[in-house]
Amino acid sequence: MLIFPNAKxxxxxxxxxxxxxxxxxxxxxxxxxxxxxxxxxVEADELxxxxxxxxxxxxxxxxxxxxxxxLLSKDVKLPxxxxxxxxxxxxxxxxxxxxxxxxFCIRLLNQxxxxxxxxxxxxxxxxxxxxxxxFFIENRPVLASAKGDVFKPVNLSLKNYFVxxxxxxxxxxxxxxxxxxxxxxxxxxxxxxxxLAVNQWKDYLVNDFEEPVFGLYPQIKAIKDELYQSxxxxxxxxxxxxxxxxIFNKEIKLPNLETNNQVxxxx
Numbered sequence: 001m002l003i004f005p006n007a008k009x010x011x012x013x014x015x016x017x018x019x020x021x022x023x024x025x026x027x028x029x030x031x032x033x034x035x036x037x038x039x040x041x042v043e044a045d046e047l048x049x050x051x052x053x054x055x056x057x058x059x060x061x062x063x064x065x066x067x068x069x070x071l072l073s074k075d076v077k078l079p080x081x082x083x084x085x086x087x088x089x090x091x092x093x094x095x096x097x098x099x100x101x102x103x104f105c106i107r108l109l110n111q112x113x114x115x116x117x118x119x120x121x122x123x124x125x126x127x128x129x130x131x132x133x134x135f136f137i138e139n140r141p142v143l144a145s146a147k148g149d150v151f152k153p154v155n156l157s158l159k160n161y162f163v164x165x166x167x168x169x170x171x172x173x174x175x176x177x178x179x180x181x182x183x184x185x186x187x188x189x190x191x192x193x194x195x196l197a198v199n200q201w202k203d204y205l206v207n208d209f210e211e212p213v214f215g216l217y218p219q220i221k222a223i224k225d226e227l228y229q230s231x232x233x234x235x236x237x238x239x240x241x242x243x244x245x246x247i248f249n250k251e252i253k254l255p256n257l258e259t260n261n262q263v264x265x266x267x
Contacts, residue, residue, distance in 0.1 A: 001040065001041055001042070001108060001111065001112045002038060002039070002040045003038075003039050003040075003104050003107065003108045004036045004037065004038055004039070004104075005036065005037050005039055005089070005097070005100035005101050005103070005104040005136065006032055006033065006034060006035060006036045006089075006100060006136075006139070007032070007033050007034075007035040007036075007089045007093075007095035007096060007097060007100065007267075008030050008031060008032050008033060008095060008096045008100070008132070008135065008136070008238075009030075009031050009033055009095070009163075009165070009236075009238040009239075009245050010028045010029065010030060010031075010094065010207060010236070010238050010239050011028070011029040011030075011031055011156075011190075011193065011201070011205060011236070012027075012028055012029055012188075012190050012193065012201075012204075012205035012206060012207065012236075013026065013027075013028040013206075013207040013208055013209060013239065014026060014027045014028065014185075014186035014190065014206065014208055015178075015181050015183045015184075015208045015209075016183055016184070016185055016186070017183045018183055019147070023131065023147045024147070024178060024183060025145070025146060025147070025183075026144070026145065026146075026147070026148050027143070027144070027145050027186065027189075027190050028143075028144050028148065028190065029141065029142070029143055029144070029154055029156070029190055029193055030096075030132065030135045030141065030142050030144050030148075031141045031156065031158065032136075032139050032140065032141070033095075033163065033165070033245075033267040034266075034267050035088065035089050035095065035165065035264055035267055036088060036089075037053065037085065037086055037087050037088040037089050037097070037100075037101070038085070038086040038088075039065070039083070039084070039085050039086075039101060039104055039105060039108060040083070040084045040085075041081050041082070041083050041084075041105070041108050041109065041112055042081065042082050043079050043080065043081055043082075044080050044081055044082040045080060046080050047066070047069065047080045047081065047082075048080075048081075048082040048083065049061070049063050049065060049066050049082075049083045049084075049085075050082070050083075050084045050085075051063075051084065051085045051086070051087055052084070052085075052086045052087070053085075053086045053087040053088050054087040054088065054089075054090065054091060055087075055091075056085065056087055056091075057091055063083075063085075064098050064099075064101055064102040064105070064129060064130070065083045065085060065101055065102065065105045066083065067102070067129060068102050068105040068106055068109065068125070068129065069081065069083070069105070069109070071125055071128060071129070072106070072109055072115070072125065076113075076115055078109065078113060079113075081109075083105065085101060090167045090243060090262065091171065092170070092171030092172050092173070092241075092242060093167050093172075093238070093239075093241070093242055093243040094172070094174075094209075094237065094238040094239025094240050094241050094242065094243055095165075095238055095239065095243055096132050096135070096136070096239065098130070099126075099129075099130045099131075099132045099133040099135070099136060100136045102126060102129045102130060102133045102136075103122075103126045103133045103134065103135070103136030103137050103139075104136060106122050106125050106126055106137065107122065107137065110122060119137055119138060122137045123137045123138075123149075127149050131147040131148040131149050132144070132148050132149070133149075134149050134151070135148075135149075135151065138151075140153065141153070141154040141155075141156045141157075142154055143190055143191060143193075152191075154193065154194060155194055156193065156194060158198075158247060161198065161233070161247050161248065161249060162247075162248040162249070162250060162251045162252065162265075162266055163245055163246070163247050163248070163266065163267045164227070164232075164245065164246045164248065164252070164254065164263065164264065164265055164266075164267070165238070165243055165244070165245040165263070165264040165267050166223050166227070166243065166244050166245070166246075166254075166257050166261050166262070166263050166264075167242065167243045167261060167262040167263075167264070168217075168219055168220060168223060168242050168243075168244075168260065168261045168262075169260065169261070170217055170219070170220065170241075170242040171242065172213055172217070172240055172241040172242045173240075174239070174240045177209050177212065177213055177240035177241065178240070180212035180213075180215075180216075181208055181209060181212055184208075186206065186208075188204045188205070188206070190205075193205075198233045198234055198247055199233040199234070201233070201234040201247075202228075202233075202234050202235075205234070205236065207236050207237050207238075207239075209237060209239070209240045209241060210224075210236070210237050210241075213237065213240065213241045213242070217241070217242065220237060220241055220242055220244060223244045223257065223261065224236070224237065224244050224246075226254070226256065226257055227244065227245075227246030227254075227257075228246075230246070230248075230252065230254055231248060231252065232246035232247060232248055233247050233248065233249060234246070234247045235247070245267070251265075251266070253265070
């Protein structure tokens with residue numbers, strides 16, 4: 001059985017305070033986009049994980065998909081399976097690729113073996129694997145708060161816009177990015193995002209990771225500047241980076257950015 005995990009982008013990202021558990025309280029709007037990879041699960045004689053496409057970092061035995069299998073196996077009986085991931089979402093991009101794989105693996109195991117897990121049960125499992133994993137269970141625009149795992153639906157659609165995502169050849173560590181951020185309350189509450197037009201977002205939305213990441217990697221800031229110079233209504237780094245997206249009111253090509261970067265059009 002096959003499923004296609006997709007990426008997300010962040011519309012604003014405010015890091016509010018450090019928590020006693022070592023995480024941070026944040027506020028962000030998570031929006032699903034159409035960069036996808038493929039995840040297949042078939043029954044097997046032993047538990048296996050394999051991958052193709054973009055190299056998956058870390059030890060394969062510790063992949064999030066295997067962690068999903070072991071997590072669910074504590075509560076339900078599962079047969080051995082072979083999990084194969086064809087990875088297409090860039091790594092270290094702030095696009096939630098690993099989290100999407102974990103959440104979609106939960107969804108796929110639930111469907112394939114008729115586990116009968118509810119949305120809230122699947123989200124509870126996902127929360128144990130990563131702060132934004134639970135988002136991908138329902139996979140719809142939400143205002144995320146707390147660790148990024150408490151959700152409120154957002155009535156927001158970018159279907160009438162043309163979204164471009166640019167991925168430079170840079171890997172940004174999320175943990176490292178957090179170390180360089182100074183938590184603080186934002187001047188703008190993202191709950192009010194629905195009341196703004198997209199061309200107003202640049203005056204209100206802030207990604208708190210941008211300042212420290214741009215300081216370390218000025219070429220990422222240069223991509224954002226180029227998107228605005230090319231007519232973007234709004235441009236931002238996604239998550240902790242390194243990817244940057246631009247929202248345009250018409251289809252456009254940016255050959256200058258294709259020279260040293262991976263560019264995804266119409267996501």
